[in-house]
Amino acid sequence: MGIYLSKRAIWSGLSLFLLVVMVFFMARLTGSPADLYLPIDAPTSMREEFSRLHGFDQPVYVQFFDFLRGLVTLDFGQSLRQGRPALALVLEAMPTTLLLALWSITAALMIAIVTGALAAWRPNSVFDRIATLLSLIGASLPNFWIAIVGVLVFAVGLRLVPTSGTGSVSQWILPVAVLAIRPCGLLVQVARSSMISVLSSAYVKTARAKGARGRRIIFVHALRNAMLPVVTVAGDQAAGIINGAVIVETIFGFPGIGKLMIDSITYRDFAVIQAGVMVTAIAIFMLNVGIDIVYAVLDPRIRVN
Template structure:
C-alpha cells in the first residue's frame, strides 16, 4: 500500500509540474500586466521599475525557474491585485468551492442510488421510461446554459431565489441545483445499469426465493455489488465538480476558487492564477489517489503496488 501511494504521489508531482509549465506559459501569453496596474500617465521609467521589481522583464524561462524555486521554498508569490500572498487568497476562497462540491455530490449520490435502483427494479417499466430520458438530458446539458435558463426562470421571472451572491442559505439553492444535474444524470444511469445486472444474478434470485423483500434485495444485496462502478464514476464526477464550479461561481457570483481564478486571469494576476490552479490540481490528484485506494479495498482482485490483495 505504501509503495502504491508513493508511486502515485510521484506521478502526481510530475503531472503538477507539467501543469505549472503549461499554465505559466499560457498566463504570459495574455500580455504584460504592467499596463494593467499602472496608469496611462506613468513614465517609461516607472514602467521599467515596476517590471524589474516583479521580474516581468526577465526571459520567460528565467521567470519560470525563479517561480519553481520560490515554490520549493513555500513562497507562492504575491497577488498584485490584492496585495496579499497569493496562496493565502486561494486558501480563503477554496472552502467555499469545497462546500459547494460537497453538498452537490452528496445530493447526487443519494438521489442517483434511489432513482437508479427504482428504475432497475422494473426495467423498461413506466418509471424507467420516465427517468432514463431525463437523466440523459441532465447529463448532457451544458452547465452554463442551464444556469442562465435557471436564473431567467426562477430568479427573474418567478422571483423565488436571488440571482447571485451567497449571503443566505437561499442563495445556495440555485447553484447547487444547477451543478447537481450532470453528476445526478450520469450516476443514475450507472446505478441503473449496475443494478439491472446485479438483480439478474443468481444470488439475487435466491434471496427472493427465500422470502427476502424486494427492497432488501435491491438496497442490501444488489446495491453492495453495484458500488464499485458507482465509486469509480462518482470519483470522476467529484473531481469534475471542482472544475465545473468555475462556471457556476462566475455566473452566480460565488467568491470561491473558480471566481477568484477567473478574476485573476482578467487582471493578469499571474501568481494568484497559478496558486488557484495549483491548489485545485493538488486536491484533484489527492482525490484520485483516495478513490484508487478505496476501490482496491472494496475489490480484492485489484492489485496495489504489484501485489494482489488477499
C-alpha cells in the first residue's frame, strides 16, 4: 500500500507541476495588470514603474524562473488587489470551500445510498420508477441553473432561506442543496445498479434462505460489497464539487476559493491565481488518496494486492 501511494504521489506531483506551469503562462495571455490598476490616461512612465515594482518588466522566462524559485518555498508573491501574501489569502478561503464540498457530498451520498438500495430491492416498482426518474433529472441539471432557480423560488419567492452569506445555518442550505443534486442523481443510479448485481449473488440468496429480513440483507450483507462503484463515482463527484463551487460561491456570495479565483482572474491577480490552482490541485490529490484508502478498507483484496 505504501509503495502504491508513493507512486501515486510522484505522478500527481508531476501532473501538479505541469498544471501550475500551464496556468502561469495562460494567465499572462490575458494582458498586463497595469491596464486594470492604473488610470486609462496614465503616462508611460507610470506604467513602466508599475511593471518594474511588480516584476512584469522582465521577460516571461525570467518571471517564470523567479516563480519556480518562490514555488520551492511556497512563496507565490503578493496579491496585487489586496497587498497580502497570495498563499495566505487562498488558505483563508479554502476551508469554506472544503466545508461546502464536504456537506454536499455527504448529503448526496446518504440520500443516494438509501434511495438506490431501496430501489434495487424491488426493481420496476413504483418507488424504483420514481427514484430513477428524479435521479435522471437531477443528474442532467447544471449547477448554475439550479442555483438561479433556487434563489428565485426559495429565497426571493417563498423567503424560506437567505439569498447569500455564510453567517447562519440557513444560509448554507441552498448552496449545499445545489451542489448535492447532480452528484446525488448520478450516485442513485450507480448504487441501484450495483445493488441489483449484488442482490442476485449466491451469498445473498443463502441469507434469504436462512430467513434474514430485507433490511438486514440490504444494509448488512449487500451494501458493503456494492459500495466500491459508489465510492469511485463519489470521489470523482467530490472533485467536481470543488470545481463546481466556483459557480455556486459566486452566485451565493460565499467567501471560498471559487469566488476568490473568479475575482483574481477578473483583476489579473496572477499570484493568487497560481496559489489557488496549486492548493486546489493538492486538495484533489489528497481526496484521491483518501478514496484509495477507503477502497482498501471496503475490500481486503485490494489491500493485499
